Amino acid sequence: MASDLLVKSYAEALFQVARAEEMLDRVEEELTRLNKSLDSNAELREFLSNPQIFPEGKKSALSEIFGGKISPITLHWINMVIDQGRQRRLPIIIETFFTLAQEAREKVTAEVITSIPLPEDLATRLEQELSKVTKKRVFLKPMVDDSILGGVIVKIENKVIDGSVKHRLEEIKNEMIKTA
Numbered sequence: 001m002a003s004d005l006l007v008k009s010y011a012e013a014l015f016q017v018a019r020a021e022e023m024l025d026r027v028e029e030e031l032t033r034l035n036k037s038l039d040s041n042a043e044l045r046e047f048l049s050n051p052q053i054f055p056e057g058k059k060s061a062l063s064e065i066f067g068g069k070i071s072p073i074t075l076h077w078i079n080m081v082i083d084q085g086r087q088r089r090l091p092i093i094i095e096t097f098f099t100l101a102q103e104a105r106e107k108v109t110a111e112v113i114t115s116i117p118l119p120e121d122l123a124t125r126l127e128q129e130l131s132k133v134t135k136k137r138v139f140l141k142p143m144v145d146d147s148i149l150g151g152v153i154v155k156i157e158n159k160v161i162d163g164s165v166k167h168r169l170e171e172i173k174n175e176m177i178k179t180a
Contacts, residue, residue, distance in 0.1 A: 006086070049088050127139075
């Protein structure tokens, strides 16, 4: 329970500052990139979790990695989380931030899984189409999974739209089995 309150307080602090500075979209995008880096890079997670590395070293390294690519608001917040020794909780704090941002704007997050990185123009068009369908502002959270072979899988508001080649091939296989 105390842990949940702690997570929420860190997320809420960043959310309040980002909203006050009218940078909510940018901070959300930056946290998406950071979260992706944490998910895909075990060395980065280990580095941040290593108690033998002083906070200054961690902050310096993150500043080198993300410095010019993220806003001072986000960088300062990450440094605060590290100073407080909460860096292991970053993924859950970030997810809590996403929830707060989504609730505040009547905006939904759509996980978009493709076999290759989604081109910017396609992402923009997909965001617009999903916004029309849901009648809410849609924030895309792009993910790459080459096992889907091609196409796209969209997860939005507890719904899954599976337009992947892998899924279609499975459907064809099942139809062939039924008719055999």
